[in-house]
Amino acid sequence: MSLAARVAARLGLPIGELEPLPGGHSGLTYTTKAGVHQYVVKAVPPGQKPVGRNDILRQARILRALAGSRVPVPGVIAVDEQAPAWFAMEFAEGEAIEPVLDAHTLAPELAGSRMLEAARVLRNLHEVAPPPEAPIGAAGELERWTRTMHAVPAELRPGAEDLLKRLADVPGDLPPVLVHGDFRLGNVLFAGDRASAVVDWEIWSVGDPRVDLGWFLLFADHRNFPALGTPVPGLPTESELLHAYQGKHAVPEMRWFRALSRMKMAAIMGHNLRRHREGKHHDPDQERLPPTIAAMIRTATDLLA
Incomplete structure (x- = not known):
């Protein structure tokens, strides 16, 4: 059938x-x-x-x-x-737009309000009682993405080994929560400035909330994506998004998780570029990635210096 x-x-x-x-x-x-x-x-x-x-x-x-x-x-x-x-x-009505990466005509004010709303949705997600699964701590996340990074040819990941050494000083875990795994505006449908649905749950897990938070913050600034990102005036800063997420409660050791997110992005992009160059998935657009891969590794290292 x-x-x-x-x-x-x-x-x-x-x-x-x-x-x-x-x-x-x-x-x-x-x-x-x-x-x-x-x-x-x-x-x-x-x-x-x-x-x-x-x-x-x-x-x-x-x-x-x-x-x-x-x-x-x-x-x-x-x-x-x-x-x-x-x-x-x-079928959830709405549009999912990543302001600094997608081609769009979204007004900057609306893009900014959506990012602040997404930060609050993320906080709501992390307040849901997690399912009974074994949590993946920060060390487990680092181990997983280190394997991905090492599968990328060394010439495509300049400075990666130094970054991995710095990331080895892993902070203690916060109480585990439900982690989306790819939380960003590109995976949240919006009707106006209201979030109508969080989608693409392929890699959800139970783990440290800062894994989601660090990844979300990565998409707040087009300068994180040289040769790829587009300036959007008036977007909330990482500090403003953190405040929308945490309120009066401080989130410790965020520099490490912001650096981890950059390492993850560099590993993912390096993996995609390698597959293209090996002919496993032909996509000439992947040739735009080297400046962003290098910038992700460099800025992650700077965060931990």
Whole structure:
């Protein structure tokens, strides 16, 4: 039975065509209509194992756990565990724009208010009781991304070894929370200045809240992305976003987590550039990445100097 037939049978309604949803998504992501309602369907690609980013059922599980919380998420409508697994969720209205990286016509004032609102949404997320999973501490995060960095050819990651030595002085962990893993405006849908849904839960985990926070702050300044970023006047500073997140409560050791986020970004970009140059994923746009990779490593090192 085709995926479309399985979805229609589970919903108990005839559906329209499954149309691929544009944008970067793991697994297979489609939109479809059933009567007046629109849904998003995520499925494990045929022939692939439901692990990592393709663990569709794990994504559905966290979305259901967040239903009714102060974190806006699409409602899960149906789940089918039969291989290849899939689930259907509500189509959340809104737009996801990363102001300093995406081409857009968003007014700077609206971009700024969205960033402040996203900081408050992130705080709400970290106040949700985490699921019963083994937490990944700061040391575990560092180990994971060090492996990714070491898989990048040395000539593509200048200064990385010095940075990794500095990151070895790992701070103690804060109490574990639910971590999105890629929290930024590009993964939050907005209707005006109101967050309508946090999406793309492929790499959620339980861990230190500063992992999410450091990553979110990275996207506050276009200068973090040489040759890629675009200036947006009037965006909140990292300090203003921190205040929107923390209120009166200080968040300790943020310099280390800001440096870790830069190392992660350099490792991800280096990995993508290597795959392009090896012919595994042809994308000439990846050739724009070296200045940002170098800047991420350099500024992370400066933070820990």
